[in-house]
Amino acid sequence: MIRFDRFVVVDWSGGNDTGPKPRKDAIWLCEHGAEPEYLRNRVVAEDRLRALIDDAQALGQRLLIGFDFPFGYPAGFARALTGQDDPFAVWDWVERNLDDTPKGNNRFALADRINAQFSGVGPFWFNALKQDFTHLPRKDTRTGHGMSEHRACDAMAKGAFTCWQMGGAGAVGGQVFTGLAVLNRLRSEMQVAVWPFQKLDAPVAFVEIWPGLINSSVKSAEALGGIRDAHQVRLLARALSALPPARLAEMLDVNAPEEGWILGLGFEDELNAAAGLRPPPLRNDCFALPAGVDWTPVDDALAMLRDRLHTVVGQQDVALTDARGRVLAADLLAKRANPPHPNTAVDGYGFAHAAMADGDNVLPLVQGRSAAGVPYDGKVPEGHAIRVLTGADLPDGVDTVVLDEDCTADGAQVAFRGGLRRGANTRKAGEDMAVGQVAIPAGTKLRPPELALAASVGHGTVPVFERLRVAVLSTGDELVEAGAQAGAGQIYDANRPMLCSLAEAWGYEAVDMGRAPDDRDALRAILDDAATKADVILTSGGASAGDEDHMSALLREAGAMQEWRIALKPGRPLALGMWNGVPVFGLPGNPVAAFVCSLIFARPAMSALSGAGWVTPEGFDVPAAFTKRKKPGRREYLRARLRNGKAEVFASEGSGRVSGLSWAEGLVELGDEAADIAEGDLVRFIPYGSFGL
CATH class of the missing domain: 3.40.980.10 (MoaB/Mog-like domain)
Incomplete structure (x- = not known):
């Protein structure tokens, strides 16, 4: 069975040098157990990879390095370009023909050159330069080039981009050219095997990975802040290192000799579980009592627990439909204002407040209306009114609404008395929740009201802690x-x-x-x-x-x-x-x-x-319907229920009387000190509901 000692994941970039400050859309590298590293360009990245490989080989360790770009193209491309079915023939061709410096490269010209060898238009497309290329279309107008749009693995990987797109959000075409050139130099100069094209019998393995397989874990981490690319390499390196060797061997058991494959495809649930954000475990001595402590008062015991315990579960994203009762793992920010636009709170007629007189008003009506989901497409002239229905966006030129019940209309005009304040019967955009505002704080246990709020501000999924x-x-x-x-x-x-x-x-x-x-x-x-x-x-x-x-x-x-x-x-x-x-x-x-x-x-x-934080039950004082003389030194909890506004307690305090738990509706809490309770004295009653029951 193949075993690896070290795991490294690289998020590649085909762009120019990104400067000294860590930023997104750059090259990021992370070895499991270390912090993500920002690499400003491919020269720096290649040097770092050489150092990692040299270090592993010097220590006699086996190293797996994952790169987030395709290692191959759809079947038939290698032969069309090089006359061979060998994917390494493509690697050699790209390395020979790519001119790459930190300030720029010829990837678009190279795609144009390749397209010229194919009939029709394509298969590559997208040009981000001002310079036009004869055979590289700026938009996807390709036709008749004869190549499949996706590799077999890309067709299975939901959201994966085709390797033919040379630029734009999410595109990988430029990464493939620049990445293969670097990997080809490394494999030819060092002891490296490339999966799945070669048997993994060298000290170092290059494998193709795709962070989209652990997107739910990445989104949960991203919600806590930081750069997405850094989260991706850190979490995927953690996931690969946490897999049992037998499971990793199963993922590596793939037959894709020309196109290549994405490691872990089909094992997304296991990768997400292995990548899950997990806090550090509790210390073995976290329950140790201070020296000399024997009998511990209840409040002291609770305080010690509160100070020593922390969240022990990981995080995941779940759909709103599955989120009831779950604990929110990060502040949920409003993606959209609520309401998103100014709207009307009633059925009536809308107009500009500036056109309203103090006495009786008669305003001509414009044709049409504004209804919820079907806004009026136009501007209401000043001095005119329009029919509006509850929840409808206020048309341009409307800032005030008069109720149906307060006016008379005949289809051509509407009459009503003045005196309405500006903005009457309307809602302002964002008056409930503004964009970017914390809608629900982390640690909240999600009930139906929170799910409604999450949906209203644009969330279909929420980051939650795994269920304890x-x-x-x-x-x-x-x-x-x-x-x-x-x-x-x-x-x-x-x-x-x-x-x-x-x-x-x-x-x-x-x-x-x-x-x-x-x-x-x-x-x-x-x-x-x-x-x-x-x-x-x-x-x-x-x-x-x-x-x-x-x-x-x-x-x-x-x-x-x-x-x-x-x-x-x-x-x-x-x-x-x-x-x-x-x-x-x-x-x-x-x-x-x-x-x-x-x-x-x-x-x-x-x-x-x-992850929900410490909870303290809420109780309230009620008159006692019982008498009791209590000794000092111990806090007591009596099984109790409320009848006629008073707290009754179970007839027996014997702890063997299980029926008292069912009879009761809560507990009466008696403090640590001595007490002589008479009927009518106030006692603290804590209903079962305050304990979450």
Whole structure:
């Protein structure tokens, strides 16, 4: 199997020297693990490529370099130009005949010279110079040249340009001429194999790539700012380096001996996944408690989590129709003003305010009307009016509208009383949202209102964070699947369906890892599996320090376990740690305690991990419909509901009473200090809805 040690991607340019300042539409190069490099012209680029190849060979490393221009032309071109079917014959011909300097080259003259050898007109077209060429049309007026418009791979690659176009936005014809000349010198002077024309048995491989295959990843990165070309080379180098060798070998298994091929074509989803923007992982010691800390107050525990957690998921672009519940990864700027043009807010008649008298007004009507989507094509003379319908663009010469109900019209004139202010019953262009304004800030969870706003300002897709994957695992020999036959001493696993449901209610992908027995090796295997499938692991049971508490024992063995003894009721032990780089939240095994700890700790923590930022539930004060004497030292959460404007609490505070979770509609939060609560005293009630349920 072919393996490479280093991966480099080059975004080529056929234009002139672009100066010392990094800019778009220039040459950019990036080796995976390094920052993108700006190369101002092809002389600099060729020197840099030689240095890279020399360095790799000196170190005995295998180097793959991808270039974003076609290595070949449609079948038949090589023979028509050189008399051979060999693509390298074309490379040799181009290198011999191209005159290229940092200040200019003869690529258009070369295309004219080639076209002269073909019948009809073409196959090359576009001329950006003032000088005319006999055989190179400025516009695509080609005919009868006998060549296919696309290579087989270009026809498959959505959005790929034909190699015959010599200039213009997105064109690659000039890049091919200037690029092949450089590559031909390098391959003839150094130990290089060119894919797919040669067996890759040399230390260096040249391959053809196309950043369009990872366009969704590039667009997400571009939304954060910077130069698109730099993002392209960085992300594609990352993607190629991240591919398993077997998968890369599969991508390289191509038979295209004359036309060439685009590496990764047909594997776009995998390339985008490998290129995805992923933040750095959490540190293994991120849950470490300060020295001497034993019992931790709830607010202190929450503050430590808030300070230590960050987004762990990558980014992607999704269509608006698939974006509900997703978290916006970058500020969404208005592409178009809303409204895009001044329009009318009502059905009525529009006119110029300057023509209105103080008393009764009678204005002649122009023929026609302005309706939503069908604007009036013309100017309304001053002193005239026109029929306008709600949402219609205001015609030129109209700045004020009178309501249908406030006027009389006979088809030739309209009569109404004066006194309207200038701009009455109209909307200004951009009064809701101006072009370039932040319509929706990054970190927003997209609801139907945000999707409507995104659509109204011109977005069909939005950059979002990948959905957080939450692996849910229950532990303990005493557990059996709900609905199964329970033996002596066994109980049904209530936590897993509850926690999976919570994860999905919060917009995450629940990954059900099942139940783990009280066997350390079995639990280790399940955790290993969960770490490959999820971004966070949520477990229940085994979080204390007993003989059968294997979860906490395994996390300690991994050197990333912290038992947070939270001053909280219900719930006390919270095992936090890292497993193969994935954060683990070890919840109590009791369903009530697991539920409360999920709402209070796991929900804001997972929100931070998902890119939505830290969330704090909103509560409000209501009179108590109960009495209670509370001891100091622990914060308490009582299952509660509102009836007649007062907070009732469940009859039993026992954490084994699962029915209380269903009975309740929220939680009453009692502070850390002692309290003596009488009926009618104000208590803080947090409805389930404030926890995202």
